[in-house]
Amino acid sequence: MKFATIFGALAAFSMPRAALAQSTVEVTYDVNYESSTFPLDSTACSNGVNGLVTRGYSTLGSLPTYPNVTGLPGLTWNSTLCGTCWTLSYTSSGTTTEVTVTAIDAAYTFNLSPQAFGYLVGTDNGAGSVEATAVQVAASECGL
Numbered sequence: 001m002k003f004a005t006i007f008g009a010l011a012a013f014s015m016p017r018a019a020l021a022q023s024t025v026e027v028t029y030d031v032n033y034e035s036s037t038f039p040l041d042s043t044a045c046s047n048g049v050n051g052l053v054t055r056g057y058s059t060l061g062s063l064p065t066y067p068n069v070t071g072l073p074g075l076t077w078n079s080t081l082c083g084t085c086w087t088l089s090y091t092s093s094g095t096t097t098e099v100t101v102t103a104i105d106a107a108y109t110f111n112l113s114p115q116a117f118g119y120l121v122g123t124d125n126g127a128g129s130v131e132a133t134a135v136q137v138a139a140s141e142c143g144l
Contacts (some may be wrong), residue, residue, distance in 0.1 A: 069112070
């Protein structure tokens, strides 16, 4: 009996973190993120120990994933969520598309650049808002 309990606990801890963090989220877009020259100094992930400017990035276009960037719920100035990497999955008419984005700013939704929103939903823009599945993935998947 103890073996089964230990095995179950080990199995839970060995599951990828992303599998445990999957959730349904609202996805929107922000035209401010459309320009590669948009300064990161204008985002919540500007300076500070966890800021992206502190890591050597100055504009959206300097990020390896641009234009795949997002505002993120729960992110605040100097948050440890700055620079985290997320894969969003959207299903429409039985077809699923994915986009991987870097968190750069605070938002009430996953607030993408218009380009990333277009990659994710195509012409099914849902009046600028859709539901998708979000999974946090390794920062290395965003080149950070």
